Amino acid sequence: MVNFRLLRNSSSNLHLSLFSLQLHFVVIWLLCVALFVDAGKNYGKSHLPFRKSHLPFRKSHLPLQKSQLPIHEKSQLPVHEKIPLPINEKNQLPIHEKNPLPINEKSRLSLNKSPLSISLNLSPSNSNSNSNQNFSSSNFSPLTLYLNGGPGCSSMIGAFQEMGPCTSLPNGTNTTINPNSWNTVSNLLFIxxxxxxxxxxxxxxxxxxxxxxxxxxxxxxxxxxCFPQYASLPFHIFGESYAGRYIPILASMILCNTTDVSVLNVQTPLLSLNVGSQSPMMNLKTIGIGDGWMDPMRQYASLIDYSQQNSLLTSDVIANMSAAYPTCKSLLSTCYNTSTNQDCSNADDYCYNNVFTPFVSNLNCNIDDIKATWDSSPDEDYLNYLARPEVMSAIGVKTPYTECSNDAYMAFTETADLQVARSTMPQIAQILNAGIPTLLYFGDSDANCNWIGGLNISKSLNWKYQTNFNSATLRKFIVNNQPVGQVQSSNGLTFLKMNQAGHEVPYYQPQNSLQMFTRWINNKQM
Incomplete structure (x- = not known):
């Protein structure tokens, strides 16, 4: 079932619709392919019981259970062609809790063969306000898709902890406006x-x-x-962590108008985009990846360099990691040049056991924020908020919220795709060569997907302006006349390191992240 919510500057009894005063909307889509639940399959390897803080993973400490979910048999896609949308006597759009995908126990339909069911709720602050009902500003503002990582983690992490319009109060009792929400400058779509x-x-x-x-x-x-009025808007794709894998592939699909694997071969160096005769379905302008997992060969190596630079490990541990890395690199090279999953599984297992495990098991700090203790994490009061029955009812959902799904994660490991062992650098190069500006930003306190690996990736991308980028100066990133990071940029590629920020950069540096995002989507110099 697919649910979404158009969120505006409004208020309700639940305070679920608190936003900035800008006339931008936030759409939260809860995406699922409503297929038959195969509850009996046992995913995963014996040494991978939902890996503790695996390199691209976040929230992996949560104990997660597989759910037995209901099967629904009918579906209809309501099409909302105009704005304003119908408002009921409570100043709300009705919540349609039914109409899921057409599934029965004998059929397993793929997304591209199934219609989607939509649930919608809108709570204007004043039913007589044309500006609230007509969304005039939203129709001309950029649209930004935001994805969290995992694989298997919810984008509600971004919506409630990072750049969404509101955050949760302690214990999830209510919500409050996020003054640094990115929806002050863009429409937001969380999936x-x-x-x-x-x-x-x-x-x-x-x-x-x-x-x-x-x-x-x-x-x-x-x-x-369903919403053709947004097809021509400037479209940006942002995300963090494992989204460093999703975003380059998705952007290439949009530019090429296809999901054809032969056109979108991740391992083909500097493959020219085979843009078809039809215009892309969306007006893709830029992509942005925060603390992304993109290239294991460089990012495994960066664990050694980052540990040395920040004195995180003893010399003996670093020596052992350094001794193991050449074999790790060799196995990854084999993986990069083959389509055989077993080769990538071998590389992933070796690098994980001999480079990553010594690193994470000997840390005396938090892998996602070295300034913090190992057992600390961003506030998660929003989990209690989303578990409240009245909130679930208001947003039209019936299944409990799962911040990070163990089953979804383990499904990636089953094929060795946990494509942890493959690189998306070739596709990032494709996107750059197609003229799509790309922002790679990192928190300086994130050891997990750290900035050293990010800068190495940025300098190693095999694209037509690689020399220009590598000749550019790493300069100060200034906000309010203060240096808050470093930035290197040329010909559409920008690398940015944010000071005093962990894995979720907007959580740690909300104001500076909003400045970064605002300048980026408005094509202003960082």
């Missing part, structure tokens, strides 16, 4: 994917980044058919 993340549900779990991006692509096609 829970792959199925199993957040409020989404389904049966056959997604097993690869390619499949996840393909499902996102098909979903966006349906979304644009």
């Amino acid at each position: 829970d994917q792959p199925n199993g993340a957040g409020f989404s549900y389904g049966g056959n779990y997604v097993t690869s980044s390619q499949q996840a991006a393909s499902n996102l692509y098909e979903f966006l096609k349906e979304w644009i058919s």
Whole structure:
């Protein structure tokens, strides 16, 4: 079932619709491919019981259970062609809790063969306000899709902890406006994917980044058919962590108008985008990846360099990691040049056991924020808020919220796709060569997907302006006349390191992150 919510500057009894005073909307889509639940399959390897803080993973400390979910048999896609939308006597759009995908116990339909069911709720602060009902500013503002990582983590993390319009009060008792929300400058679209993340549900779990991006692509096609007025808006794709895998693949699919794997081969160096005769379905302008997992060969190596630079480990541990890395690199090189999952599984296992495990098991700090203790994490009061029955009812969901799905994660490991062992650098190069500006930003306190690996990736991208970028100066990033980071930029590629920020950069530096995002989507110098 797919649910979404148009959120505006408004208030309700639940305070679920608190936003900035800008006339931008936030759409929270809870994406799932409603397939038959294959509850009997046992995903995963013996040494991978939902890995503790695996490199691209976040929230992996949560104990997660597989859910038995209901099967629904009918579906209809309501099309909302005009704005304003119908408001009831309570100044709300009705919540349609039914109409899921057409599934029965004998059928397992793919997303691109199934219509989508939509639930909508809108609470204008004043039913007589044309500005609230007509969304005039929203129709001309950029649209930004935001994805969290995992694989298997909900984008509600971004919506409630990072750049969404509101955050949760202590213990989830209520919400309050986020003054640094990115919806002050852009419409925002948050999607829970792959199925199993957040409020989404389904049966056959997604097993690869390619499949996840393909499902996102098909979903966006349906979304644009439902809201064609947003097809021509400047469209930006942002995300963090494992979204460093989703975003390059999805952006290539949008530019090429296809999900054809032969056109979108991740491993083909500097493959020219085969843009078809049809215009892309969305007006893709830029992509942005925060603390992304993109290239294991460089990012495993960066664990050694980052540990040395920040005195995180003893010399003996660093020596052992350094001794193991050449074999790790060799195995990854084999993986990069083959389509055989077993080669990538071998590389992933070796690098994880001999480079990553010594690193994480000997840390005396938090891998996502070295300034913090190992057992600390961003506030998660929003979990209690989303568990409240009245909130679940208001947003039209019936399944409990799962911040990060163990089953969704393990499905990626089953195919060795946990494509942890493959690189998306070739596709980032494709996107740059197609003229799509790309922002790679990192928190300086994130050891997990750290900035050293990010800068190495940025300098190693095999694209037409690689020399220009590498010749550019790493300069100060200034906000309010104060240096808050470093930035290197040329010909559409920008690398940015944010000071005093962990894995979720907007959580740690909300004001500076908003400045970064605002300048980026407005094509201003960082």
